[in-house]
Amino acid sequence: MIALLALVVGVIVGLVLQPTIPAGLQPYLPIAVVAALDAVFGASRALLDGIFNDRVFVISFIGNVLVAALVVFLGDQLGVGAQLSTGVVVVFSIRIFANAAAIRRHLFHG
Amino acid sequence: MSTPETSIDTDQPRGWAAIGKALSRRPSRAQWIVALLLFGLGFGLAVQVSSTQQDALSAARTSDLVRILDDLAVQRERLAAEETRLQATIADLESSADQAQAARAVTKERLQNLRILAGVVPVTGPGVTLTIVDPDQTMEAVDILDAVQELKDAGAEAISVDGQRVIATTAIVDTPEGVKVGDTVIKTPIEMKAIGDPATLSAGLSFPGGVLESVREAGAQGVVVESDSIAIAAIG
Incomplete structure (x- = not known):
C-alpha cells in the first residue's frame, strides 16, 4: 500500500517540481526508468506467484538500474551509445511484456 | 534477474x-x-x-532537424534583408529631416535680418551713441545723412535719430523749421544711436575728415560714447 502511494507521490513531485536533468545524467535517466519499471513488473509477478521477497526486489531494482546505466555508459565510450540504448530498451520491453502476460494469467485465469 | x-x-x-x-x-x-x-x-x-x-527538438529526427535549420536560416536571411532596408529608410528620413531643419534655421535667420532692416522689431545690443549739440542750428539734412551713411558703412544694423528709427525709406530733408527725419523735426541735442561693433562704429565716425570733424567745422559739438547695451525701438 505504502509503496503504491510512494509511486504516486513521486510522479506528482516530479511533475510539480519539473527539475532540469543534469546534462551528464540525460542519456541514463530514460534507460534507468525502463530498467526500474522492469524490476517493478517482475516484483508484481513474484507477488502473484507467492514468492515475493523484499530483499530480492531491492537488489533487482538497484541492480537493474546500475547495469542498464553501465551498459549505456560503455556504449557511449565505444561510440555505439544510441544503438545499445535501443537494445537495452528492447530487452527490458520484452521482459515487461512477458511479466505483464504472467500477471494477466494470474489475475484472470488463476 | x-x-x-x-x-x-x-x-x-x-x-x-x-x-x-x-x-x-x-x-x-x-x-x-x-x-x-x-x-x-x-x-x-x-x-x-x-x-x-x-524539448521537442531532442525527439525530432535528423532530417526534420535539418529542415528546421534550413527554414531558420532562410528566415534569418529574410529578416536581415528587411533590417537593412529599414535601416536605409531610417537614414533617409533622418537626413531629410536634418535638411529641412537646416533650411528652416536659415530661413528664420534671414527673416530676423530682414525684420531688423525693415525696422519692424526693436533691437538691443552693443553700439554707440553720437550726441550733437547744435545751438546755432547749423546742421543740415546732408550732415545728418552723412552721419547715417557713415554708420551704415561701419556695419550698423539699426540706427535711430532722436528716437526715430532710420530705415531704407526714411526721408531726411531740410525744412524751414529744421531738419526733418521721417515725420518729426529733430532738435538739439541730436542723439543718434547705432547698433553694431562699438569700436568699428566709433572709428567710422571719428576718422580725420569724417563726421565728427565736419560737425566741428560747422560750429557744433559731437560726442561719441560706446556702450554694451543700446536699445532701439521699432519703427512707428
Missing part, C-alpha cells in the same frame, strides 16, 4: 489474495525501502516525461 527464484516464506498467498495481503500489510522497514525505490521510479518517470515534452 527481476523475478525472484527463491522464496523464504513458501506459504505466501497467491493471485488476488497476494494483492489483498500486500495492500493490507503494515509498513515494515523493508516496505519503506520499497516505497523509497518506487518514489524514485515515479519521480524519474515524471521528470523524464516532462523534459521530453518540453
